[in-house]
Amino acid sequence: MKRAVLVTLFSALGCLRQPPAPPPASAPQVQPEAAPSQAVAAQAVAAPAPAHEAPCAAHEQPAAPAAAAARHLGAPITVTERTPLAAIMATPARFSGQTVRLEGTVSAVCQSAGCWMQLNDTEQRVHIKMHGHSFFIPRNASGRHAIVQGTVISGNPNGHCEQEAAEQTGQPVARLEIDATGVELD
Template sequence: MNGSPRSRSTYLLTIPLAFLATMACAREGVPPESTGSTEHAETPSGVPGAAEGASEAQTGERSFGAPLVGNGETVPLGALLDEPARYTGQVVRTEGEISAVCQRMGCWMELRDSQARAVRVPMAGHAFFLPRDVAGRRAIVEGPLTVRPLGAAEREHLASEGAGATDVALELSATSVVILAPAPG
């Protein structure tokens, strides 16, 4: 530092920016339940990382992300899997069984249809996370549908987190997820 006012102010500005960048990167791999932050989800007792829906006590449903938009038509998951080109780029609402959830952070799930075909459902932009223990439950999911190739590194990363639908390029980026109440019995 040569002592000029400009270099001092640049130096003083660089320190807080470097600190903020370091903190943002350090938080990236930390599950939300360990940060103490309620930025993504409130944690009800006994359910790590779960957001408590307003009506959970009465219905057993739990909502995550943005509210479902309007009274949208539910497209059968099988139709999305059979004709992805018809729905690509559209915001769709579908329903299926949760067959897998990211065991690291709850940042993605796989939703399968009645024929056990699965689609990858990442939580849009990591804006929210799902509880890691909801596999086997049914869910309503809403978000834009895309088809994109998965590179080898991404397939390997997803498989390391428990994903099975790593060969499928179909992806529903969830902006809303409603985990339905368990079936009685």
């Protein structure tokens, strides 16, 4: 009887890959004085459970880890033309106040909150702050490719985030800064 109840439960949950073996040729004997729950269990054992094509959670193999999908942070990136970081570094006054699109590799990230990052593009490096701390970069983003949209701020940055960046990276902060409104990490 216990086996019949267990088979019934597993069948109801859909965890059997194939229907149970058909009952013996003789019909199951249900005694009239049996409790109603025993009669229901006996009928459930007599009827084969439907098989299911898709494996259930109990039989599934763990999926292979998927490649990290692109992650969008902040406002949508609307600027389509990439501005080389070398061009901005060569003439920062020309780009000051303009919204640009940069691409490169994240070389450092604020380990406190993710409020700034450094982006490398070949031989150049730029300090990027997240606009008004409205979004944050994952602290493990170093080494990932990033697309950044933001406003160029030329001059010598000297705020809290810049001091923290200099301490964490051991390098002086770049003389150029981007106030990022949107970031996409690959």
